[in-house]
Amino acid sequence: MRTPYYRYDLGLLDRTLAKIRECTEGHPNWHVHYAIKANANPTLLERIRKAGLGIDCVSGGEISKALENGFPATSIVFAGVGKADWEIDLALEKGIACFNVESQAELEVIIERCQALGRTAHIALRVNPNVDAHTHAGITTGLSENKFGIEIPMLEPIIRRAIECDCLVFEGLHFHIGSQILDMEPFMTLADRVNELQDNLEGKGIKLHSINVGGGLGVDYDNPEQNDMPCLESYFKVFEDRLKLRPGQQLHFELGRAVVAQCGRLITRVLYVKQGTVKKFAIVDAGFTELIRPAFYGAHHKIVNLSSDGPLEKYDVVGPICESSDTFEKDALLPEIRRGDLIAILTAGAYGETMASCYNCRPLPKSCFD
Numbered sequence: 001m002r003t004p005y006y007r008y009d010l011g012l013l014d015r016t017l018a019k020i021r022e023c024t025e026g027h028p029n030w031h032v033h034y035a036i037k038a039n040a041n042p043t044l045l046e047r048i049r050k051a052g053l054g055i056d057c058v059s060g061g062e063i064s065k066a067l068e069n070g071f072p073a074t075s076i077v078f079a080g081v082g083k084a085d086w087e088i089d090l091a092l093e094k095g096i097a098c099f100n101v102e103s104q105a106e107l108e109v110i111i112e113r114c115q116a117l118g119r120t121a122h123i124a125l126r127v128n129p130n131v132d133a134h135t136h137a138g139i140t141t142g143l144s145e146n147k148f149g150i151e152i153p154m155l156e157p158i159i160r161r162a163i164e165c166d167c168l169v170f171e172g173l174h175f176h177i178g179s180q181i182l183d184m185e186p187f188m189t190l191a192d193r194v195n196e197l198q199d200n201l202e203g204k205g206i207k208l209h210s211i212n213v214g215g216g217l218g219v220d221y222d223n224p225e226q227n228d229m230p231c232l233e234s235y236f237k238v239f240e241d242r243l244k245l246r247p248g249q250q251l252h253f254e255l256g257r258a259v260v261a262q263c264g265r266l267i268t269r270v271l272y273v274k275q276g277t278v279k280k281f282a283i284v285d286a287g288f289t290e291l292i293r294p295a296f297y298g299a300h301h302k303i304v305n306l307s308s309d310g311p312l313e314k315y316d317v318v319g320p321i322c323e324s325s326d327t328f329e330k331d332a333l334l335p336e337i338r339r340g341d342l343i344a345i346l347t348a349g350a351y352g353e354t355m356a357s358c359y360n361c362r363p364l365p366k367s368c369f370d
């Protein structure tokens, strides 16, 4: 196949899904939704669906994609700070499980669309719990300064509005504090915050049918070959141990990156090795059009040379796009690189293929599976 392309290890995906099942199967009231924005490749979606996960969407296009790939509408939850009217209508017409509503203004539009279409919406309110996820600023979402969710002091009147409205079914609260979280402490803080909030709301006569703690569990980008499984046990155990669920209460999770990141790699070929006065560049045929995370967030992906076991040398591994940010790694130590070598950029299964673009009129990357 012509490079660059994505290569997915379905065996690893299956092992990850089996681990999720193992961690959750003792809890019939737990529901795991896969955040489809991490990767919407149909072959992966089929495995994920067969493993019994639902879907977390952040757009109308994702709702359509989930339905096309066989996920039942009743397994779909829908978040996002900027839901357009047509997206709300689509979700209402298809009968999704729950809207995760991010503002009073959005709630009013959902009410209006329910009335116009003669539909009922199940809704949860997305709370901004002001928990610092200690992750990259571009992917933290649970702080008051972030655009996501409703701040706790503003919550109660919006809940009352939802409860009193005939066309709404108030399900409960939704949280999502950020992404690529490796330390369990932010999740512990989140669980504590949920407990406090629940106690407080119960004191005011407000009952929650469900709680959604979102996603955000990280993976090991530095040593993926030694550590290809996210810390799913520790993650689920935080909520099992800490969260004080009430009898009959449902608990939802929305994992994206942790499900698919390690099973995907971007395969690219070396076009040129260019010796400068201070640097040696390995110019590969993939760029930020195929994998934007290094250019966008300064993210690190481990790079391996599949074609060489020669002596280690230092290279800046760069793409062909006409932007200096099109760099995968600076001063990467790699076995001697020659033109034509195949290079793998690891841990690229999440936010890789789905963020690909056609900038410079480049074709979108293809994928293969093993």
Ligand SMILES: *Cc1c(COP(=O)(O)O)cnc(C)c1O
Residues within 6 Å of the ligand: 035, 037, 038, 056, 058, 079, 080, 176, 178, 179, 180, 214, 215, 216, 217, 254, 255, 256, 257, 258
């Ligand atoms: C992106 C997103 C997720 C998944 O995040 P990961 O870090 O990939 O687990 C979950 N919930 C919501 C609302 C999201 O926007």
